[in-house]
Amino acid sequence: GIQVEQSPPDLILQEGANSTLRCNFSDSVNNLQWFHQNPWGQLINLFYIPSGTKQNGRLSATTVATERYSLLYISSSQTTDSGVYFCAVQYAGKSTFGDGTTLTVKP
Amino acid sequence: KAGVTQTPRYLIKTRGQQVTLSCSPISGHRSVSWYQQTPGQGLQFLFEYFSETQRNKGNFPGRFSGRQFSNSRSEMNVSTLELGDSALYLCASLQREGGNEQFFGPGTRLTVL
Numbered sequence: 603g604i605q606v607e608q609s610p611p612d613l614i615l616q617e618g619a620n621s622t623l624r625c626n627f628s629d630s631v632n633n634l635q636w637f638h639q640n641p642w643g644q645l646i647n648l649f650y651i652p653s654g655t656k657q658n659g660r661l662s663a664t665t666v667a668t669e670r671y672s673l674l675y676i677s678s679s680q681t682t683d684s685g686v687y688f689c690a691v692q693y694a695g696k697s698t699f700g701d702g703t704t705l706t707v708k709p
Numbered sequence: 710k711a712g713v714t715q716t717p718r719y720l721i722k723t724r725g726q727q728v729t730l731s732c733s734p735i736s737g738h739r740s741v742s743w744y745q746q747t748p749g750q751g752l753q754f755l756f757e758y759f760s761e762t763q764r765n766k767g768n769f770p771g772r773f774s775g776r777q778f779s780n781s782r783s784e785m786n787v788s789t790l791e792l793g794d795s796a797l798y799l800c801a802s803l804q805r806e807g808g809n810e811q812f813f814g815p816g817t818r819l820t821v822l
Contacts, residue, residue: 633809643797645813695765699752
């Protein structure tokens with residue numbers, strides 16, 4: 603099956619800093635999504651981005667499908683950005699999640 | 710539009726029992742996928758249902774099963790519970806079969822004692 607690797611596994615930032623999270627996948631995929639998991643376990647949709655670039659406020663994402671990676675950018679980070687960020691890829695009806703990046707933003 | 714709902718939110722069972730979890734997708738969405746999240750294994754795909762048929766299945770034993778009803782609501786069942794089945798079970802709602810944007814419910818946290 604498809605392998606999904608996220609890096610870094612852990613990231614600690616000061617409030618106001620910028621960060622880049624990476625997601626590498628081992629094969630062609632139909633879809634790619636980025637999620638933020640809140641402390642109660644719910645996965646919050648950030649981006650649905652099988653290819654190209656999207657922006658939503660302080661967050662943006664880029665997927666280069668031909669090179670099998672996606673990047674999530676967080677600018678001017680806030681303490682509320684803390685949590686686990688997952689990328690998930692879909693192929694042939696199955697979804698595979700990476701192990702996540704745990705982001706801690708300190709005040 | 711109402712989001713994905715899952716019931717119950719929390720559940721405590723003992724080894725050997727069985728459990729049934731429910732998921733109601735977003736109105737108009739016809740596909741439901743189930744996932745298990747544990748600290749050791751991360752988020753793993755269980756199965757996907759579309760139009761009352763299981764379309765895809767992950768690598769889980771036969772104790773894990775599911776079904777989908779004509780109104781797209783889905784249930785998953787775990788029989789003969791083991792301690793290792795303790796997990797957060799998440800369901801996702803998709804508009805069509807095979808994949809597009811997934812929307813997740815709040816999850817059911819199952820504890821097996």
